[in-house]
Amino acid sequence: MLKAYYYLLMRDLRLAFRSRHELANPLIFFVLVVTLFPLAVSPTTEALRTMAPGVIWVSALLAVLLSLDRLFKQDFEDGSLDQLMLSPNPLVVLVLAKVTAHWFLTGLPLVLIAPLLGLFMALPDESVEVLVYSLLLGTPVLSLIGAIGVSLTVAVNRGGVLLSLIVLPLYIPVLIFGANAVDVAMDGLPVRGQLFFLAAVLALALSLAPLATAVALRITASR
Amino acid sequence: MLEIRALECIRDDRLLFSDLNFSLSAGEVMQVEGPNGCGKTSLLRIVCGLRQPEEGEVLWQGESIRHNREDYYANMVYIGHLPCIKGDLTVLENVRALLDTRSLSIDAKTTEAALARVGLAGFEDVPGKALSSGQRRRILLAFVELAGAKLWILDEPLTALDVQGVALMESMILEHRAAGGSVMFTTHHGMQLDCDMRSIELSAYSHADWQERD
Numbered sequence: 456m457l458k459a460y461y462y463l464l465m466r467d468l469r470l471a472f473r474s475r476h477e478l479a480n481p482l483i484f485f486v487l488v489v490t491l492f493p494l495a496v497s498p499t500t501e502a503l504r505t506m507a508p509g510v511i512w513v514s515a516l517l518a519v520l521l522s523l524d525r526l527f528k529q530d531f532e533d534g535s536l537d538q539l540m541l542s543p544n545p546l547v548v549l550v551l552a553k554v555t556a557h558w559f560l561t562g563l564p565l566v567l568i569a570p571l572l573g574l575f576m577a578l579p580d581e582s583v584e585v586l587v588y589s590l591l592l593g594t595p596v597l598s599l600i601g602a603i604g605v606s607l608t609v610a611v612n613r614g615g616v617l618l619s620l621i622v623l624p625l626y627i628p629v630l631i632f633g634a635n636a637v638d639v640a641m642d643g644l645p646v647r648g649q650l651f652f653l654a655a656v657l658a659l660a661l662s663l664a665p666l667a668t669a670v671a672l673r674i675t676a677s678r
Numbered sequence: 679m680l681e682i683r684a685l686e687c688i689r690d691d692r693l694l695f696s697d698l699n700f701s702l703s704a705g706e707v708m709q710v711e712g713p714n715g716c717g718k719t720s721l722l723r724i725v726c727g728l729r730q731p732e733e734g735e736v737l738w739q740g741e742s743i744r745h746n747r748e749d750y751y752a753n754m755v756y757i758g759h760l761p762c763i764k765g766d767l768t769v770l771e772n773v774r775a776l777l778d779t780r781s782l783s784i785d786a787k788t789t790e791a792a793l794a795r796v797g798l799a800g801f802e803d804v805p806g807k808a809l810s811s812g813q814r815r816r817i818l819l820a821f822v823e824l825a826g827a828k829l830w831i832l833d834e835p836l837t838a839l840d841v842q843g844v845a846l847m848e849s850m851i852l853e854h855r856a857a858g859g860s861v862m863f864t865t866h867h868g869m870q871l872d873c874d875m876r877s878i879e880l881s882a883y884s885h886a887d888w889q890e891r892d
Contacts, residue, residue, distance in 0.1 A: 462778035466767075473766035534760025535775075537728060542779040543752040549779065677729040 459544040460552045467556035477525065481518040481561045482568060488514040489572045500577045507576035508586070508637035512630055515565050515590060516597060520619060520626075522561045523601040526553060527672070531609045540676055546669040554602050554665065562594030582640035585650075589633040592653035599664035600625045606671035610678050629656060679703050679739065679860060680725070680829060686733035687720050694720055695883035696733070704828070707851060707861045707873060712880035718864040719759070721880065722833045725862065726756040752780070755827040759834060761814045762821075765807030769798055769817055772806055776821045784824055792820040796846060811838040819843075823850060830854060832863040844869070 471478050492510050493503055530536040530553075539549050569590050573583035604622035608614030636649035679702060686696035694717030702708055710718050723729040725736055727743045727750070736743045738750040763772050773793065777784055793802060796816040806814065815838050822830060830851075836844050848871055851861050855873060863869075 456781070458783075459779060459781050462775075466771075466775045466778070469771070470764060470766050529764075532760075533764065534758055534762040535764070537756070537758060537760070538762055538776060539779055540728060541726060541751050541754070541756055542781075543748050544779070544781055545748075677723075 456544050456548055459542065460548050463539075463549055463552035464556050464559075467553060468559060471556070471560050478560060481522040482564045484521060485514050485518040485565055486568065486572065488517070490575060493575070503577045504579075504641060507573070507578050508582075508634040508641075511569065511572055511576065511586065512589075512593075512634040512637070515569075515594065516626055516630055518565060519561055519594060519597040519601060520622065522557070523598075523605050523618065523622070524615070526557050526598075526602055526605045527609045528605075531675075536609075536672065537676065540672065546672065547665045550602065550606075550665045550668045550672070554598050554668075557602070558595050558598040562590075562598055565594060566590045578637070579641060581643075582637050585640035585646050586637045588650055589636045589653060592650065592657050593629045593633040596629050596653070596657050596660045597626060599660040602668040603664055603671055606668045606675060610675050629653065632656075680862075681737040681740070682725065682734070683737065684734035685721070685724060685731050685736070687717055687724060687729075688732045689717065689720060693884065695880055698734070698880075698883045700878060702829075702860050702862060704858045704860055705855055707855055707871060707875045708863075709869075709875060709877040710862065710864045710880055711877050716881045716884065718880055719833055722756070722831050722862065722864065723758075726754060726831050727751075728756075753827050754829040754831065755822050755825040756831040757818045757822060757833065757835060759837070761811070761818065763806045763809070763814045763817055766805060768803045768805055769793065769809070770802040772817055773820055773824065776818075777824055780825060782825065789820075789824065792824050793817075795823070796820045797842065812840055812843060815839055816843060819847065819850065828859050830859065830861045830863070832861065834864055834866070836865050836867040836869065848872075 489511055492506065496502060496506065527536060530539065540546060542549060566587060569586055570583050573586050578586065601622055604618045607621060608618045611617060632649045632652045636646045636653070639649065640646045681701040683699055685698040687694045698721070710721060712718055720729060724731045727736065727747065738746065738753075743750045762776060764775065767775060770789065770793070773789060790802065793799060796819045798813065798816055798820065801809070801813065822832070835847055839847065844867065848869060851871060852873060854861060
């Protein structure tokens with residue numbers, strides 16, 4: 456079972472590294488949006504600091520949303536998804552492997568580049584640290600919840616709008632607490648509450664989202 | 679081994695078949711026949727558990743496949759219309775990826791022998807996107823052979839295969855049957871199987887007259 460998890464994760468990572476241009480898309484989107492804001496709004500430190508948490512978090516969220524399609528689309532189109540569902544291994548484990556791969560390829564790069572963007576937006580050091588923590592806890596939730604949405608819409612032609620409608624409301628709590636943690640850290644206040652909340656949401660998503668995704672995939676397959 | 683009970687399938691408000699009963703025991707080969715759109719693919723997808731029937735159930739070793747999925751899937755291999763092949767992976771990696779989802783660790787020698795048998799010797803390191811559609815289907819044949827399942831469910835396995843490919847598929851089915859395995863397949867190409875073969879005409883179960891009266 457663990458082997459199946461590992462092999463599927465490795466297969467997805469290998470596939471992604473063989474088509475690197477796709478790999479860079481969410482990252483480029485994230486960096487571009489965040490760097491455009493100072494140009495469009497105001498480059499003063501004061502203004503940048505006020506909007507930084509929100510801008511960075513919204514961009515990260517949209518970057519993940521745009522990359523969600525990749526999670527099951529290709530497997531659905533070439534029939535590999537059927538084979539995953541016919542595996543003697545629990546589908547939940549395989550789903551978790553796919554979501555892990557997705558996070559490694561989209562969420563993790565965003566987390567790694569975030570300190571640089573924090574610097575662009577003139578965030579003070581201690582809130583950059585909080586920004587990284589909040590993204591580290593928040594982005595896996597985005598991938599996990601996104602997987603439910605994708606598994607429901609993968610069979611729908613141009614299901615992008617539908618996907619956003621399903622997924623965005625569920626993303627809101629993560630966005631609020633993630634951005635708020637960074638905001639609060641700038642004022643020098645304790646951020647433990649927000650980070651603990653994000654950790655709790657992550658635990659919840661980790662335990663429930665793969666189950667929901669597996670069920671949704673079976674529904675999609677019985678089309 | 680496999681038992682189908684009172685199966686009914688409705689697709690887009692159209693009754694494809696109903697009250698379909700049959701069973702398949704070890705060493706039996708069965709062809710599902712019928713015109714296009716009569717529900718052959720739907721039937722095979724129901725039998726392998728990908729699709730839920732409106733009525734009835736599929737039993738494996740006397741138990742509903744919904745309750746013993748693990749055992750059933752370890753003993754069943756399905757290939758459908760879609761190639762399941764990743765263009766960015768090599769032939770060898772593609773077979774491995776398919777086998778890995780079944781948690782089968784098969785040594786390199788056996789894998790290469792199976793690839794050689796389906797005529798892909800020397801293509802092991804060629805990426806999937808450089809292959810013809812017939813060659814992609816041949817990867818699936820190697821996968822079916824290596825999967826070591828008792829029950830093969832093959833939906834149009836001869837698509838895109840050349841004459842040698844068809845002959846290969848035929849001999850694979852015969853060998854599988856001789857080893858006590860069962861096969862359920864559909865095809866619109868002539869398959870000359872030199873053995874007892876059952877066939878089921880699916881359109882006979884569509885109950886068209888009943889449908890019209892309703």
